[in-house]
Amino acid sequence: MAANDAVPQKSSLSADDCWHLLRAGSYGRLAVWVIDHPEIFPINYRIDRGLLVFRTGHGTKLASALGKVVAFETDGTENNRSIAWSVAVKGHANRLDRTPEILDSVGRLLVPWDAGTKDHFIGITPESLSGRRFTIAAPFSWGGQLDDATRAGLE
Numbered sequence: 001m002a003a004n005d006a007v008p009q010k011s012s013l014s015a016d017d018c019w020h021l022l023r024a025g026s027y028g029r030l031a032v033w034v035i036d037h038p039e040i041f042p043i044n045y046r047i048d049r050g051l052l053v054f055r056t057g058h059g060t061k062l063a064s065a066l067g068k069v070v071a072f073e074t075d076g077t078e079n080n081r082s083i084a085w086s087v088a089v090k091g092h093a094n095r096l097d098r099t100p101e102i103l104d105s106v107g108r109l110l111v112p113w114d115a116g117t118k119d120h121f122i123g124i125t126p127e128s129l130s131g132r133r134f135t136i137a138a139p140f141s142w143g144g145q146l147d148d149a150t151r152a153g154l155e
Contacts, residue, residue: 013131028074032064051123
């Protein structure tokens with residue numbers, strides 16, 4: 001989006017806009033259901049052939065995601081932080097084979113931030129894709145009193 005484009009207070013993003021933002025990003029949050037409660041994990045990701053791909057090691061994230069419907073969300077800002085956007089993906093998470101093609105393409109780009117062995121590649125097949133873009137409101141328009149700490153941060 002160009003700096004001079006007018007952005008409405010809030011607008012839905014097209015699927016193409018969502019894909020563009022997903023391709024430009026690299027980190028977000030994965031939501032899974034663990035036994036009887038939701039859990040959210042920060043992940044870095046890449047888009048590869050219509051899949052949202054991340055890598056992980058053994059553990060709760062892997063066990064709770066494989067073969068199940070998961071949700072993923074990423075967001076960011078534009079125009080010197082005056083515009084924000086958010087994209088959500090929902091779909092099934094499945095293990096990807098560690099083929100030379102995967103290792104040479106998306107595998108080279110997925111460098112985990114956390115130490116440890118991350119030898120499982122997981123692909124989320126999007127079944128639902130949505131997003132929105134909005135003008136960031138000034139704190140004084142939020143409709144409530146600002147505490148002293150918030151007020152000090154704005155001065």
